[in-house]
Amino acid sequence: xxxxxxxxxxxxxxxxRGNPGPGGWAAIxxxxxSVKELWGFEPQTxxxxxxxxxxxxxLKRLRSPSKVSIYTDSRYLKExxxxxxxxxxxxxxxxxxxxxxxxRDLWELILKLSEPxxxxxxxxxxxxxxxxxxxxxxxxxxxxxxxxxRMK
Numbered sequence: 806x807x808x809x810x811x812x813x814x815x816x817x818x819x820x821x822r823g824n825p826g827p828g829g830w831a832a833i834x835x836x837x838x839s840v841k842e843l844w845g846f847e848p849q850t851x852x853x854x855x856x857x858x859x860x861x862x863x864l865k866r867l868r869s870p871s872k873v874s875i876y877t878d879s880r881y882l883k884e885x886x887x888x889x890x891x892x893x894x895x896x897x898x899x900x901x902x903x904x905x906x907x908x909r910d911l912w913e914l915i916l917k918l919s920e921p922x923x924x925x926x927x928x929x930x931x932x933x934x935x936x937x938x939x940x941x942x943x944x945x946x947x948x949x950x951x952x953x954x955r956m957k
Contacts, residue, residue: 811836811871815863818878818931818941819855822949828855829948831941832863841866844944846952855945856882857911864918873924878931878938886915887926 814835821828828850834841843862847855856879867873877883893899893906900906929935931942 811869813867813871813873815860815873815875816877816937816941817856817859817863817875817882818938818945819852819857819859820942820945820949821850821852821855822953825849825851827949827953828852829945829952830855830859830862831944831948832859833937833941834863834866835937842940842944844948846948848952848956853879853881854908854911857908857915859941859945861911861914861918864915864922867922870921871923873922874927875924876927876929876937878929878935880928883926883928885912886919890916 814833816833816835817831819828819830826849828847829844830846831842831844834843843859843866845858845862847858856877860875860877860882863875864873890912892901893909893912898906898909906912929938931938
């Protein structure tokens with residue numbers, strides 16, 4: 806399926822209290838017509854899993870093939886999806902040292918969800934007053950706080 810002319814901007818962030826520990830993720834999806842904020846929580850996770858989950862949850866919300874710009878402050882996510890993943894697949898999901906790739910389940914889901922879209926990946930410096938990145942960080946932290954309060 807060919808991407809439509811619809812342009813979508815996705816901003817993502819993940820957070821974790823301890824690593825591993827309770828984690829939160831957030832995404833902002835901007836289209837010509839709307840802005841949607843998404844967030845969620847995992848009771849026991851890692852920061853990297855939350856970074857990947859934010860992108861996954863945003864991509865799940867796209868209803869049709871689109872031209873997508875994804876902005877992340879995670880070099881792990883950006884480099885993983887634009888460079889490392891090709892080598893991991895060629896090596897049977899093993900790293901250059903022969904160890905299994907961490908978070909393979911999430912990487913495979915990102916690949917699947919990305920298929921219908923034309924995606925450009927962008928790295929932005931975190932905690933640098935970028936409005937959407939700051940908002941995503943706030944939402945991810947709030948998701949952790951709210952969930953921890955509910956668990957008490």
